[in-house]
Amino acid sequence: MSGHTDMVLVDENGMRIDGRTAEEHRPIKIEAGVLNNADGSAYVEIGKNKVLAAVYGPRECHPRHLQNPTKAIVQCKYNMQAFSVSDRKRPGPDRRSIEISKIISEALEKVVLTELYPRASIDVYIEILQANAGTRCAGLTAASVALADAGIPMRDIVPAIAAGKADGHVLLDLNKEEDNYGQADVPIAIVPSTDEIVLLQMDGNMTREEFDHAIDLAVNACHEVYDIQKDALKRRYSKSNQEVSE
Amino acid sequence: MSSEIMSEIKRDHIVNLLKTGVREDGRGLTDIRKIKVETNCIESADGSARVKLGKTEVIAGVKIIPGTPFADTPNIGVLTTGAELIPMAHPSFESGPPGEDAIELARVVDRGIRESGMVDVEALCITPGEEVWMCFVDIYALDYDGNLFDAANLATVCALKSATIPGEQYGKGENKPLPITCLPISVTEVKIGNDLIVDPNYDEEQISSARLTVTTDDNGNFRAMQKGGCGSITLEELGICLDRAVEIGAEIRKIIG
Numbered sequence: 001m002s003g004h005t006d007m008v009l010v011d012e013n014g015m016r017i018d019g020r021t022a023e024e025h026r027p028i029k030i031e032a033g034v035l036n037n038a039d040g041s042a043y044v045e046i047g048k049n050k051v052l053a054a055v056y057g058p059r060e061c062h063p064r065h066l067q068n069p070t071k072a073i074v075q076c077k078y079n080m081q082a083f084s085v086s087d088r089k090r091p092g093p094d095r096r097s098i099e100i101s102k103i104i105s106e107a108l109e110k111v112v113l114t115e116l117y118p119r120a121s122i123d124v125y126i127e128i129l130q131a132n133a134g135t136r137c138a139g140l141t142a143a144s145v146a147l148a149d150a151g152i153p154m155r156d157i158v159p160a161i162a163a164g165k166a167d168g169h170v171l172l173d174l175n176k177e178e179d180n181y182g183q184a185d186v187p188i189a190i191v192p193s194t195d196e197i198v199l200l201q202m203d204g205n206m207t208r209e210e211f212d213h214a215i216d217l218a219v220n221a222c223h224e225v226y227d228i229q230k231d232a233l234k235r236r237y238s239k240s241n242q243e244v245s246e
Numbered sequence: 247m248s249s250e251i252m253s254e255i256k257r258d259h260i261v262n263l264l265k266t267g268v269r270e271d272g273r274g275l276t277d278i279r280k281i282k283v284e285t286n287c288i289e290s291a292d293g294s295a296r297v298k299l300g301k302t303e304v305i306a307g308v309k310i311i312p313g314t315p316f317a318d319t320p321n322i323g324v325l326t327t328g329a330e331l332i333p334m335a336h337p338s339f340e341s342g343p344p345g346e347d348a349i350e351l352a353r354v355v356d357r358g359i360r361e362s363g364m365v366d367v368e369a370l371c372i373t374p375g376e377e378v379w380m381c382f383v384d385i386y387a388l389d390y391d392g393n394l395f396d397a398a399n400l401a402t403v404c405a406l407k408s409a410t411i412p413g414e415q416y417g418k419g420e421n422k423p424l425p426i427t428c429l430p431i432s433v434t435e436v437k438i439g440n441d442l443i444v445d446p447n448y449d450e451e452q453i454s455s456a457r458l459t460v461t462t463d464d465n466g467n468f469r470a471m472q473k474g475g476c477g478s479i480t481l482e483e484l485g486i487c488l489d490r491a492v493e494i495g496a497e498i499r500k501i502i503g
Contacts, residue, residue: 095349102346109476186471196478200458202471203361208488211468215481 007181010167018047018175025161025173025221028228030141032149032236038125040150042232044142047175048132053142054125055150061121072117076105076124078139084131100136107140107160107189107199113153122152133179137161137187140199145229149236157233158198159225160189163214170210172217186211188218192226195219257453264441270449271300276490278445281400281501285408293409293424297401300447301391303335306383306401308409310424312372312416313380323370323378327356329385329398336390350474352385354432355398357470358461359383362430365406369425372418379411381424392447395459395472399432404502429503430469431495432461435487437475442483444494458484460491464499 010016020026026047035041038054045051061067066075078100082091093101104126112122124146126139137160144158164174166182179185184204190197206214260270267275279300288294293308315322329352331339344352359365370379383405385398409424436446436454443450451457455477461470468488473479479487 095353098346098349099353102350103472103474106474106476110478191478194478194480196480197473197484198478200471200473200479200484202468203357204469205361205463206468208466208468208492211488215484219481 007177008167009178009181010169010171014169016171016175017177022169022171023217025224026175028225030145030228030232032145032232038146038150040146040148040152042142042145042149044138044145046134046138046141046173048130049128049135049138050130051135051138051142052127052129053139053146054127055122055143055146055152056125057122057150058117058120058152059123061119066121067119070118071114072112072120072122074105074109074112074114074122074124076101076108076126076143078104078126078128078136080128080131080135084128100139103199103201104136104140104143107158108143108147110196110198111144111155111158111191112147113155116153122147131176133174133176134162134187137189140189141225141229145232148229148233156191156193157226157229158189159192159222159229160187160199161218161221161225162187163218163221165204165206165210165214170213170217172221184210184214186214186218188215188222190219190222192223252449252452256449260449260453261439264438264443269443271447275441276444276494278396278494278498279447281498283400283404283502285404291405292412293405293407295401295404295408296388297397297404299393299397299400299445301389302387302393302397302447303389304385304387304394304397304401306385306398306405308405308424309382309384310379310409310411311382312377312418315371315375315378320375321368321371321378323365323367324380325356325360325365325367325383326381327352327359327383327385327402329355329387331387331390331394335387339387339390350472351394351398354395354459354470354472355383355385355402357472358399358430358432359402359406362461362463362469363427364403364430366425366427370411381406381409390448392449392451393434393445395434396432396445399430399461400498400502403429403431407502428464429499430461430463431498432459432470433487433491433494433498434459435490437477437479437483442486442490444490458487460487460495462492462495466492466496 189199
């Protein structure tokens with residue numbers, strides 16, 4: 001968010017450096033059920049982001065003192081792999097990943113029917129294999145597909161995407177250059193059936209008009225991500241039907 | 247923050263009162279608690295502020311020392327913010343390294359300060375590429391009765407505003423005030439049932455479903471936001487929060503300005 005202006009991020013025709021318009025997201029690929037051991041899993045690519053999510057549970061909650069006698073808790077661990085960014089990232093949790101893990105856990109807890117599993121834990125692991133801006137949204141998008149793949153009862157699936165501002169333009173789904181040299185970033189996740197917001201962060205500098213526009217773009221795009229999520233689950237489901245019949 | 251068990255009768259009391267537009271402590275839905283600020287209360291710090299927001303009390307101190315800049319920003323000073331929820335402040339806080347609540351608190355305060363450009367970090371360069379002033383803000387909760395986010399933001403802003411660069415101590419020229427460009431103010435609201443209330447106290451925080459912190463600058467532009475809690479907020483509620491953050495932020499800015 002340093003706001004350097006020596007790089008042209010949006011040209012005079014409104015085109016971005018990767019050839020997108022302001023309102024286009026990067027290509028999204030989602031696959032459900034990609035791991036053997038996990039109860040549910042998903043692989044997501046958004047542009048150059050590559051993200052894996054795995055779900056274990058409901059299972060016994062560790063550490064014990066976190067158990068809730070009335071409902072299950074959702075414990076998410078977001079982790080960036082050492083080679084996922086241009087400089088090597090020191091392995092292990094840092095302050096950024098602890099914060100992201102917390103807000104993703106909270107976003108997912110809204111949709112999971114936690115009251116069905118008192119004292120249990122639903123563990124969600126998000127691994128960033130390759131990062132190119134927007135990893136928390138890609139991670140949450142993958143995590144909700146993995147939860148559905150694990151057969152965890154949910155009110156809805158949560159799609160997430162960011163909007164932001166670069167070169168003074170409000171843009172959907174910032175890439176790395178736009179994130180580094182842009183002026184604002186607004187990651188958001190919604191419950192598509194009601195358009196309720198379950199994750200929202202913002203940093204940078206935006207007027208009310210710009211912010212409203214960014215939310216508008218992101219909420220619309222969340223519905224597109226939602227369709228791709230559902231499609232991935234349908235493909236996964238029909239595939240396992242074939243396996244059974246063979 | 248922490249979760250303690252609250253009696254149903256108390257919970258119902260708070261919720262029923264809210265339906266009539268009144269809060270447990272007599273405030274209206276959008277009233278903030280009384281703010282009391284004491285700056286430069288710590289002589290060993292280069293800037294400090296002890297802030298009371300109702301019965302919540304927070305102290306923030308600034309230490310400014312010369313150091314090596316980051317390789318990718320050789321001419322820009324360093325600004326870091328940390329927070330600790332010490333056991334003195336509440337029975338639910340435990341000693342040990344900062345947990346996720348403390349980390350989130352520090353990062354949300356940091357985001358408001360950093361993104362608003364409150365401290366002119368480019369003016370903190372001593373020798374380009376070699377030496378810059380490093381500005382460390384440390385926040386401690388002393389007494390917790392809800393809304394640590396706004397209390398910590400206030401304490402940090404007031405501490406930075408009162409801070410002096412200790413040039414003489416390190417033989418780097420004269421002492422001068424830390425260069426400040428604006429006052430980023432956060433306004434936190436929580437949702438209880440379908441009501442949004444500003445500056446929640448501890449009990450209100452305990453029974454709330456979602457939290458939203460919005461930080462604005464002197465022009466009323468948005469500089470940082472953070473939604474927390476396991477509940478959700480609607481787009482309409484978001485709009486209400488943003489309006490209130492601008493309005494109440496301006497009020498608070500007048501109080502501490």
